[in-house]
Amino acid sequence: MKTARGIHLLWICLTLFSCVEGLGQQASLPTGERCGLGIVMEKYFRQHPEYKSEFEKRQQAFQARYETMLRQKAAAPALLQRANAIMTIPVVVHIVLPDPSIVTDDQVQSEIDVLNADYAGLNADSTNIPPAFKGVFGKSQIRFCLAEHDPTGESSNGIVRVSSGTVSVAGQNDPVKSSSSGGSDAWNISKYLNIWVCDMQGGLLGYCFLPQTPGLPDAEVGVVNNYTAFGTIGTAQAPYDKGRTTTHEIGHYFNLIHIWGASGCDASCSDSDGVADTPNQNACTFGAPAFPLTDVCNTVAPGIMFMNYMDYSDDGVMCLFTQGQVDRMETALTTLPDRTPLLSSDGCTPAIVYNIDASAKSVSEPGKNVIICGNTIVPKVVIKNSGSTVLSSVKLNVSVDGQAPISTDLNINLAPFAEMTVSSNPVTSSGGSHTMKVYTSLPNGIADQNAANDTTNSVFSISDIKLTPITEDFETISFPANFWSNGNNSSNAAFNWKRVSNARHSGTASAKIDNYNLNVPGGYADLRTPQLQVPLGIDSMKMTFWLAAALYDNNTSDTLEVLISNDCGQTYSSAYKKWGQALNTHGNGLFVTSDYIPISSEWRQDTVDLTPFALGRSGNFIVTFRDINNYGNNIYIDDVNVRTRTLPARVKSSGYLISPNPFTSQFIIQNFPSSGNLKSIAIYNSVGQIVWYRTYSLGTADNYIPVYLGNVAAGIYNVHMIYKDKVVNDRIVKMN
Ligand SMILES: [Zn+2]
The missing domain is CATH 3.40.390.10 (Collagenase (Catalytic Domain))
Incomplete structure (x- = not known):
């Protein structure tokens, strides 16, 4: 347990009653x-x-x-x-x-x-x-x-x-x-x-x-x-x-x-509760003391009135x-x-039952945690017959963002006091967050006799479509912005990613999930990109992001997962999942038992290869950062960058590409469809000396390999690449 989080009490001075200055220090509650x-x-x-x-x-x-x-x-x-x-x-x-x-x-x-x-x-x-x-x-x-x-x-x-x-x-x-x-x-x-x-x-x-x-x-x-x-x-x-x-x-x-008075538990005898017939009392009383109980304000029996409801004694004593x-x-x-x-108040008189009284109870769809892709929704609403007459028809009206309502005439057969879920006619809207007002009217074709229960409100948001590449630095004050969205599987609405300006990789802000204060073990909070439109025929899709995370201890590590969905959040595939020391950026083996705020050196860039999920597919992808809470410590992300790459035709036909050529300090070796068969790369100068060399275990080479040769002389170099099934020799020119 996080005992360090105990509540502290600053003594309050309600001033009307005498209040001793200097009591205003923090003290632990009893x-x-x-x-x-x-x-x-x-x-x-x-x-x-x-x-x-x-x-x-x-x-x-x-x-x-x-x-x-x-x-x-x-x-x-x-x-x-x-x-x-x-x-x-x-x-x-x-x-x-x-x-x-x-x-x-x-x-x-x-x-x-x-x-x-x-x-x-x-x-x-x-x-x-x-x-x-x-x-x-x-x-x-x-x-x-x-x-x-x-x-x-x-x-x-x-x-x-x-x-x-x-x-x-x-x-x-x-x-x-x-x-x-x-x-x-x-x-x-x-x-x-x-x-x-x-x-x-x-x-x-x-x-x-x-x-x-x-x-x-x-x-x-x-x-x-x-x-x-x-x-x-x-x-x-x-x-x-x-x-x-x-x-x-x-x-x-x-x-x-x-x-004992207006101040905290250890008040003074001059501190009063403003009531004359309660004895002055120096402090609160706990437990079940025996009568009489005296204190410095009342040194002889009957002493203090610890059995008063406004003391702190046990229930059986008061x-x-x-x-x-x-x-x-x-x-x-x-x-x-x-x-x-x-x-x-008439709150304790029985409800008045009207003859004709339809009511809108709640919006059941769209739910708060769904992603809506596309511009059309079909709201589902729970309505109730709050009247004493069978409800045979009612009009359901849905107004989005204060616009003229879409009305649906419903022919139903709803017994008195029964509820049912009904569908509205489709409502169209656009990307972003929206409010929805739903109300019933004209039950059985006449004016409702009780309008107080006709209306219910809801919110929903439509995921917009963005072309890759996208970047997000969480600098926009509103959050989530740029058609990103929050979601979680907990009814605790505080359990969401939030924008904070007390930590950042760059700029002035980042996105944070407060695992330090939020105790929702196993609950997840999602931060989702908009729908990312990926064109057919891409060769790779990658995301980089900056991350800062600390561990509270060894037993309460939270998990950060990156998920990708190409069916509007119906199903997800995991592309990245880290917890414990693999997630920790604060320092290997180090713990933070306070509310973690990273310093600038505690940010790390992680890369997620999304290619396997996008290759050969087109359509819209939603990338989700999922925090899985274990009441550990905070996770921050910043500077998210999702990009796709379509390789030049030449790299596809030859299986590799070296570019730029000529180069000045660095060139890139790309392989197609992958570098899985690459075993080594050696760069030779014109007299046969090796100037750069790497070996790879099969399947480990990246298919985007930067080669830095800023410190060698200008001239012609030979690139010698050995694959499992072939050898490639090529030439490259370094310029000054
Ligand atoms: Zn109280």
Whole structure:
């Protein structure tokens, strides 16, 4: 395991609370760190310093409002009784795992049950609250329900499962929160609390951005929860199997911070959580300590409140929010603009079923990883009858890049709530990347009664045809450019070749596959040329490219393979495959245990003879660089050059060609059809002395042999070549 990649935490100062300067040094997280709040908030404001003061202002205003509310409540509790006190939050749980079915509906329900008990103060283990803290035990009016319909109005059980290797990376742009990176897109955050249950990088159990984080996209709002610390059954693992990670994270969602204060685990006694009835606490608590537990802030019993949900104790130890925390959460829910809309959400009312309601669910063809050769595609679309009446006809409309749609009238017989895959009329487009909007209209010949679910979008790209030779130096900012394309067999969209400008053989950039950070063992990422048009009758086809690669250790070498396809990616032949020391350019036997960036001397040019695949064939060839991941280290390529050669007629008739003749410093010997029978070459001067000599084992000579004679005198030289089956003598003239 790559322990060097452990997450580090920069202590965050949420400034509203006292914050000691000088704590801002990197420190390793304690083993079993529960929550990424500090990590994500600190990282966010490091990336967006412009939002920091606005965030502080909002938090200060919130704190003032909260304290005003507490004073009013103390003065006249009855005034603050709500007419309809219970506030139920619709929840959608996105399960993003290679096999998301391992988190069952029952497991999800077990978490909802925990939340409803914990937030109501009806948790059975509240009997464990020490008598000294019973007086501040808080019981909130907040409850949770699984959504009963999705944002388009479709019936739902509030659980979305995405089969994906995508792992949560705590912070903004978390790939688990986006379908484009193999995650699951947030549902409308005004109507739903989004919870992503997934595998989390760095061993975190959960994280959540605080409310009122300025500039935070809607798509990032919600709770991320490790699948091993969710619910009470199934994949939940002790000691985090009582559902309290989610209880804790939703505390952050309602603007609670950790009980020891805003800073990291080793805070100080002057550092507050903004809540009056939680004891000051010097640091976070792990495990299952015995009561009472004292620290430097509370030196005598009852000590600190380590059994509070906003500490880090084991799930079985946690058992309360305080009344102050409950008031703070309810103030957040009822006053913060990014939480109050939840109070009027209809997310937990059953879906409205219309009589006539066709919907477009998804585009099944073209898939994301196919190469499209040619200009015509036949989209295949999954449609659903979301209405209560049998669907006998519907119009399917496909619009590419915003152009006028191609419409297809479909006569079908689709039962209520059934789905089917239908084909569109052919759509034509050109080389390059395209967006496709697909929508249904006129179900059973009338206007659709629910337009919210009519449309789905997709992207595809058409491989263009390029004449050889081609060169690619990856200098174009967009990537892949010049009709190159990416592909991979993993649902992790981050697992792709990317253009980087921190390493290059020449120019300013190269293409990199990040095997150091991406853990997709056995997964492959392809970087493909456009279709290369090879004329009939070529004699050789070669590719050269520059390469830099390092090994993390002996056991995790990734593989670079070059594949060639002449049937538009249906089948591939391997032309080059290297791993381990054969791939390594960093230095024989040397390892790199950090994120590898090559220096200029670490680039090597490799040559791939593509002749066997192209000889005697015409048509279009796609050359593919395939990285096969083993979670090792990075591979870079640059300055790719694919060229074909058609030999002069003379070389074909005589079987060899020496050119140029006369020459000045170097000439080339070419053989046809190959140099397989060549055993030796000797160059003699006019008095019979050998000036250049090479011998070859049968089958090893290149059929393009440069002979450098820059350091001999001008004059006539004899070329003497011995083959297995013949001897050739020729003459060549050197000029000054
Ligand atoms: Zn936390």
